[in-house]
Amino acid sequence: MSNDKRFLELLGQTNQSPYLIDIERAEGIYIYDKSGKSYMDMIAGVAVNNIGHNHPKVVRALKEQIDRHLHVMVYGEYIQDAQLLFAERLTALLPDNLNSVYTVNSGTEANEAALKLAKRLTGRTELISFRGSYHGSTHGSMSVSGNEVKKQAFRPLLPDVTFLQFNSISDLERITEKTAGVIIETVQGDAGVRIPDLAFLQALRNRCDETGAQLIFDEIQCGMGRTGKLFAFEHFGIVPDILTLGKALGGGMPIGALVSSKEKLWEFTYEPMLGHITTFGGHPVVCAAGAACLEVLKDEIDLNEVERLGALLESKIGQSDEIKEIRRKGMLFAFDMESFERVEKVVKRCLEKGLISFWFLSHPYSFRLSPPLSITEEEMKRAGKIILEAIEETKC
Numbered sequence: 001m002s003n004d005k006r007f008l009e010l011l012g013q014t015n016q017s018p019y020l021i022d023i024e025r026a027e028g029i030y031i032y033d034k035s036g037k038s039y040m041d042m043i044a045g046v047a048v049n050n051i052g053h054n055h056p057k058v059v060r061a062l063k064e065q066i067d068r069h070l071h072v073m074v075y076g077e078y079i080q081d082a083q084l085l086f087a088e089r090l091t092a093l094l095p096d097n098l099n100s101v102y103t104v105n106s107g108t109e110a111n112e113a114a115l116k117l118a119k120r121l122t123g124r125t126e127l128i129s130f131r132g133s134y135h136g137s138t139h140g141s142m143s144v145s146g147n148e149v150k151k152q153a154f155r156p157l158l159p160d161v162t163f164l165q166f167n168s169i170s171d172l173e174r175i176t177e178k179t180a181g182v183i184i185e186t187v188q189g190d191a192g193v194r195i196p197d198l199a200f201l202q203a204l205r206n207r208c209d210e211t212g213a214q215l216i217f218d219e220i221q222c223g224m225g226r227t228g229k230l231f232a233f234e235h236f237g238i239v240p241d242i243l244t245l246g247k248a249l250g251g252g253m254p255i256g257a258l259v260s261s262k263e264k265l266w267e268f269t270y271e272p273m274l275g276h277i278t279t280f281g282g283h284p285v286v287c288a289a290g291a292a293c294l295e296v297l298k299d300e301i302d303l304n305e306v307e308r309l310g311a312l313l314e315s316k317i318g319q320s321d322e323i324k325e326i327r328r329k330g331m332l333f334a335f336d337m338e339s340f341e342r343v344e345k346v347v348k349r350c351l352e353k354g355l356i357s358f359w360f361l362s363h364p365y366s367f368r369l370s371p372p373l374s375i376t377e378e379e380m381k382r383a384g385k386i387i388l389e390a391i392e393e394t395k396c
Contacts, residue, residue, distance in 0.1 A: 003034075019351065026053035029372045029379060031356070040355045042371045042383055047189070047221045047332070050248035051296045052374040058251040058292045065288035075103070075281040082287040089294040090257065093230055095239045100262040103255065103282035103290075107220035107246025108136025110256035111183065113276045114242045115140050117260065118181025118214040120267050120275060127158070128175055128182045128213070130166040132191030132362060135183060135218055144183050147190070147362045166191070167200050172207045179213040181242070186232035189221040192363030193327040193334035198236055205238045216242040220256070221332075224248035225297050225373050228307035228330030235329075251293030253286045301373050306330045309380045313369070316384030320391050333369040340364040342394075349390035355383060 001009075004020050024034045029052055031039045044050060051058070065082055072078055087101040104110050115127060129135070129144040136142065142151055143158035151157060164171040166188060175182060182204065188194035208215040217240035222232040226248065229235055233243075241264070246256040258265070258276075268275035310331045317335060318326055325336040337343050343359055347367050350357045358368050371383065 019356075021356075028052045028054075029375050038354060039351075040371075040379065040383055040386070042350075042369045043356055043358045044248075044370050044372045045252075046247070046358065047226055047370040048247045048250075049252055050224050050226060050373045051251055051293055051301065052372040053252065055251060055293070055296055057296055058253075058289050061288040061292035062253075062285060065285050068284075070285060071280065071283060075278045080282070080284050080287070082284040082291065083282045086287040086291040086294070089291050089298075090245075090259070093294070093298065094243070094259065097239060097241075097261050098243055098259045100260060100265045102258040102265055102268070102276065103287060104258060104278050105281050105283075106136075106254055106256045107218075107244065108138045108141045108256070109278070109281070110220065110244040110246055110258045111135045111141040111144075111216075111218060112138055113258045114183065114216045114218075114244050115144065115181060116276055117242060117258070117264065117267065118216060121214055121264055122180045122212060124178055124180035124213075125160045126162060126176075126179045127160065128162045128164060128179055130184055130188075131163050132166055132188055132194060133163075133183075133185055133218075134188075134190035134362065135185075136220075150361065166194055167196055169200055169203045172203055175204075175207045175211055175213055177211050179211055181214040181216050182208055183216040183218055185218045185222060186236070187222040187227060187329050187332065189332065190360050190362045192336070192360050192366045193329060193332050193368075195327065195329055196236075201236045201238050208241070214241045216240060216244065218244050220244055220246040221370075222329070224293075225301055225303055225306060226330055226332050226370065228303050228310065230297065230303065232329070249290055249293065250286055251289045251296070253289040255286050255290050256281075297373075303330075306373050309375065309377060312377070313371075313380050313384050316381070317387055320388055322391050322395070331369075331371055331373060331375075334360065334363065334366040335369070336366050338365075343367045345394040346387070346390050349394045350387060353386050353390060355386045355390075357387070 003022050022034045024032045031041050091099050131146045133146040135145045143161050223245050243259040249255050314328050327334045347357050
């Protein structure tokens with residue numbers, strides 16, 4: 001039986017038309033299939049491989065930790081060097097009030113824990129999110145995600161969730177003393193790269209301060225250098241009460257992190273004890289990879305280049321009159337076209353030409369790009385050329 005048939009029969013599927021690239025290996029910004037064809041990975045595994053595939057420092061850290069030990073105990077009981085190094089490196093990059101890390105398995109688990117922490121800290125039940133948001137696929141994170149089409153088949157979800165209009169200052173009056181937490185992507189990803197106004201985020205921070213609601217920034221997709229700052233909130237000069245991270249944080253390994261103050265995270269230890277628990281969160285091998293990834297981001301990725309090369313690609317693809325609008329922050333891109341059918345043709349043609357692009361769940365009229373931040377100027381120019389060719393070659 002061929003690998004594509006084995007894949008479709010043995011593995012649970014997420015959609016009816018998967019890419020079906022038969023992976024052999026990956027390195028830098030390239031993925032190679034078993035026939036030897038190379039692909040420029042211009043989505044980086046959907047904003048995961050920010051430092052590129054198979055970075056040697058991450059690989060070395062993984063091998064060294066594997067030689068020492070794998071899982072030894074559920075999270076929070078034993079002292080493990082990999083966890084400590086990861087937490088030290090992460091908190092060293094963050095503001096003073098974000099000084100404690102609860103390491104989990106994924107971004108959606110980080111968001112689940114953040115919602116619980118907001119309720120625990122305030123004794124309140126209402127959660128507020130924003131239209132167009134995406135926070136994950138588990139029940140809690142789906143409950144605060146804004147795509148109703150994706151949620152309808154799985155109701156009932158969490159009660160007492162309110163959605164506000166993204167970027168609407170007047171809507172923020174609906175945050176009250178009944179609100180436990182407000183969760184927001186610092187830059188909305190799945191909605192098609194929606195960037196908030198500075199005045200809106202400042203008003204949101206002020207309103208949460210006035211009401212005592214916990215402000216949660218979800219930077220699972222837009223963090224870790226993706227927007228040209230290590231953390232997207234640095235663009236706005238505003239610091240959350242709770243920060244959630246994932247995707248690129250593990251250098252290609254599965255990880256999530258809930259970050260807040262030591263005092264706030266301590267609330268999970270009593271009334272009830274074990275307020276949040278995880279068996280494999282903080283896995284030493286994954287934490288070793290995360291610590292190495294943070295070192296690479298800090299020492300090897302030029303965030304000014306992230307912005308410069310992002311602007312270069314925007315300018316290149318913007319030459320096509322078929323591109324109706326471009327929204328970009330750093331190397332997080334959305335390119336609007338006339339229809340989903342038009343986007344689909346371009347994405348498929350790019351794949352045929354050896355370039356991986358993608359689309360958005362909640363904004364089908366756009367194709368998305370989120371290339372590795374390690375991409376060179378020459379590679380960026382080549383990617384732009386391929387995409388322009390794909391647009392021209394699929395015109396009716």
